[in-house]
Amino acid sequence: MFPARFDYLRASSTDEAVAALAQHGGEARILAGGQSLIPAMRFRLARPSVLIDINAIDDLRYLRETGGSLLIGAGTRDAALETSELVTSGYRMIADVSVLVADPVVRQSGTVVGSICHSDPAGDWGVAALAGRAQIVVRGPAGTRTLSADDFLVDSFTTALAENEMALEVQFPRPSEHTSGAFAKLERKVGDFATASAAVQLTLDTSGAIAEAGVAIGAVGAKALRVSEAEQLLRGAKPSKDVIRAAADAARKEADPGSDTRGSAEFKKEMAGVLVARALVSALERLGVGGMA
Numbered sequence: 001m002f003p004a005r006f007d008y009l010r011a012s013s014t015d016e017a018v019a020a021l022a023q024h025g026g027e028a029r030i031l032a033g034g035q036s037l038i039p040a041m042r043f044r045l046a047r048p049s050v051l052i053d054i055n056a057i058d059d060l061r062y063l064r065e066t067g068g069s070l071l072i073g074a075g076t077r078d079a080a081l082e083t084s085e086l087v088t089s090g091y092r093m094i095a096d097v098s099v100l101v102a103d104p105v106v107r108q109s110g111t112v113v114g115s116i117c118h119s120d121p122a123g124d125w126g127v128a129a130l131a132g133r134a135q136i137v138v139r140g141p142a143g144t145r146t147l148s149a150d151d152f153l154v155d156s157f158t159t160a161l162a163e164n165e166m167a168l169e170v171q172f173p174r175p176s177e178h179t180s181g182a183f184a185k186l187e188r189k190v191g192d193f194a195t196a197s198a199a200v201q202l203t204l205d206t207s208g209a210i211a212e213a214g215v216a217i218g219a220v221g222a223k224a225l226r227v228s229e230a231e232q233l234l235r236g237a238k239p240s241k242d243v244i245r246a247a248a249d250a251a252r253k254e255a256d257p258g259s260d261t262r263g264s265a266e267f268k269k270e271m272a273g274v275l276v277a278r279a280l281v282s283a284l285e286r287l288g289v290g291g292m293a
Ligand SMILES: Cc1cc2nc3c(=O)[nH]c(=O)nc-3n(C[C@H](O)[C@H](O)[C@H](O)COP(=O)(O)OP(=O)(O)OC[C@H]3O[C@@H](n4cnc5c(N)ncnc54)[C@H](O)[C@@H]3O)c2cc1C
Pocket: 029, 030, 031, 032, 033, 034, 035, 036, 037, 038, 074, 100, 101, 102, 103, 106, 109, 110, 111, 112, 113, 114, 115, 116, 117, 118, 120, 122, 123, 124, 125, 161, 165, 166, 167, 168, 191, 192, 193, 194
């Protein structure tokens, strides 16, 4: 099907994009990689009357580390992360996502920020943003504000962005020397959305106990979900098979999926637990703690 009729504006700066959003209010949508928005328009699930294309704004295309965080600009494609030495060496959980999100063709166009703005419950980047305690910088007519991923991801396909705001970048705090993470995803075939997914990030203290934990699950609820109970169980505990099992049970409890062509609700709930356990084992192995599988 063809999209409904729309006007097209190619913004050459963020000033211009924000001004256009203010001018057109809720009628306009930002076009980033178009990998989610264009299919939604073709199925008439989205009918913006104006598309504001941000692809010509070179200032939004960056991937760099500043002030102890990885900054990913709104114009940065998924594919840029996959081949980044900075990401593969310092941000293991993000590196995992970068090769599992969609397929290589989609990753050439899709953006990390666009994916987070889309807030698809089965999307991979929202899960990573929760576990990695990412922040999203947004800009509107009154200036910029910074939101935690928890506050930004409101519901299915709904974020805290106001009609006249756009997202500029996502910031992932740099994992310390004693921090690592992992992302695990069950998909029917390469390039498919998740049947279920899990992202974790752990910090060990000098005694080898878990000082900090981020645990999130995807495709098993209305949006990407933080598993706070698992985080509490892990915090302060020595790594063990028992604590991993307990964290996995907490994920099963938190998951609230529906049944669809990817599997029954019971199966997805079970997979949420399995994937959290799998990601915890990988993260611990990366921190030099073996024997947990
Ligand atoms: C075949 C296929 C398979 C896929 N598989 C997966 C998968 O396995 N996992 C997964 O996570 N995703 C998957 N996707 C989705 C893909 O990753 C999308 O690219 C991504 O979700 C959206 O990024 P985008 O840059 O294309 O955003 P767009 O499609 O351009 O925009 C998506 C939404 O976000 C808004 N938006 C975008 N950027 C901004 C901004 N800077 N400020 C404000 N609003 C903004 C748009 O207005 C729109 O509402 C798949 C897509 C396809 C086509």
